[in-house]
Amino acid sequence: MQKVKVVENPHEKEHAFEVRKTVFVGEQGVPMHIEWDEYDDSATHFVGYNLEQPIAAGRVREVEMGTGKVERVCVLSDHRGQHVGVLMMDEMENYARSAGLFTLKLNAQSYAVPFYEKLGYTVTSPEFMDAGIPHRAMEKTL
Template identity: 40%
Template sequence: MQIKHSHRYALPTLVSHAFDIRQQIFTHEQGFPADIDVDEYDDNALHVVLYLTDKPAAVLRCLLLDEGLIKVGRVAVLKQHRGKGLGRELMRFVEQYGLENHYSAIGLSAQHTAIEFYHTLGYQTQGEMYDEDGMDHIYMTLQLK
């Protein structure tokens, strides 16, 4: 298992792998419109890809915000690799990245089906459930120590 990260233009192959996984999960599997997956935030985001035997298996995107917050999104694990702890490894990577780079918190907009997963990692819900692109989400945060 290897986790690599890059901004969009530094390692275009890594970002291409990230976009491919996101399209497989969010567009083909979950039915979200393809045109909403890649957006204006991707140009400045930190893209993180987890590789198994040199093949991309899981991905997430981090927006590194000025106010000491990392906003995580686009978390996706290929279907054949679910249940192996890869999502947990990606989130641990982001937490460690945040600590090493002096961020104070991580925030994310969790799909309702992923709330329990994030709770097990120490994230707390903030506010009420809301609709995002036709699916219930809730904002969750993790304070970094």
């Protein structure tokens, strides 16, 4: 059984960080000093579980009045293609609505643009590099 939840304690936050480290640092070669940033202390983190195993992570933070930014969304490789990313995004969007956010922005890795488009996000920028990986800015009105 898969579930996604808002991180409520340091143990769950560590689970989210473990997933991020595996995906972004281990698989994609993002340096640790870039993966962990000043927003990790203030963002609302999410972790996805398969039974008790952490398999997905993400975070949301308010960047301006009524606008949030979805960041660090990732799913462990063994669990991709099983709608875990959709569950993560649904939970983060529901949280954003309950927090009074009307718009969500994100910087999608270019290969993931079709995934986010299926969820109603639209591309708002030309391709740019972030941590050595091609990205596109995207946005959705909630």
